[in-house]
Amino acid sequence: MPIRTNRGRAAVYRRLWGFPMRSPGHLVGTIVVVAALLVAAGVLVPKLVGDDRTTPPVPGASGSTSEQAATSAEPTLDRETLPTRLSEPLVTPTPADPAPEALDVATRWVTAWASVPDADTDDAAETWLEGLRPYTTPEFLPQLRTVEPANVEATKVVGEPKARESYPRSVKVEVATDGPTLLVTVIDTDDGWKVTAYTEAESG
Numbered sequence: 001m002p003i004r005t006n007r008g009r010a011a012v013y014r015r016l017w018g019f020p021m022r023s024p025g026h027l028v029g030t031i032v033v034v035a036a037l038l039v040a041a042g043v044l045v046p047k048l049v050g051d052d053r054t055t056p057p058v059p060g061a062s063g064s065t066s067e068q069a070a071t072s073a074e075p076t077l078d079r080e081t082l083p084t085r086l087s088e089p090l091v092t093p094t095p096a097d098p099a100p101e102a103l104d105v106a107t108r109w110v111t112a113w114a115s116v117p118d119a120d121t122d123d124a125a126e127t128w129l130e131g132l133r134p135y136t137t138p139e140f141l142p143q144l145r146t147v148e149p150a151n152v153e154a155t156k157v158v159g160e161p162k163a164r165e166s167y168p169r170s171v172k173v174e175v176a177t178d179g180p181t182l183l184v185t186v187i188d189t190d191d192g193w194k195v196t197a198y199t200e201a202e203s204g
Helices: 006-021 024-049 065-073 102-112 124-135
Strands: 164-167 171-175 180-189 193-201
Touching: 024 171, 065 124, 065 171, 102 180, 124 193, 171 193
Parallel strands: none
Antiparallel strands: 164 171, 171 180, 180 193
16 A cells, blocks of 8 residues: 555654664664675666767877887997998099199299298288189188288298198199298189198208
């Protein structure tokens, strides 16, 4: 027979809530039943609902199997397999007869080098550099600004120029003066043969 009054429903609720507290046996039985219901729900609910979710890839992870396979397939360099020296020797310039223009430029350059203006003039250094400019590469000319013309111990060229080393595009020329003997390096540029370096030859 259904319960139609609120008082009747309250009495039923009191009986249900009070049942576990009537005795220790009722309490243990209630706990066992509740635990069994929770376990059954934990087993049945996932099966009924289903789990179609897939684990998303983690950014920055090692990647998929195909990516790992591609990575492992990349070749690696082994220090032991690298060559320790060049398999072919470097090509060295072939000696050649000195170009007459190179010898002429070397002689003209040393002549200008030995032509030191009067040291009493204010622009003696600039005048000296201007005399060297037509025969000097643009890269070497600034280095000549460090030379003090007053320290040049020569006044003229003596003798003929001699090629010490000669290649198709560079010649090292020995030019003697009434002071030191110079070794002048002349190279073939787009603007003709130009002096790119010089040193004093060792005496003796």
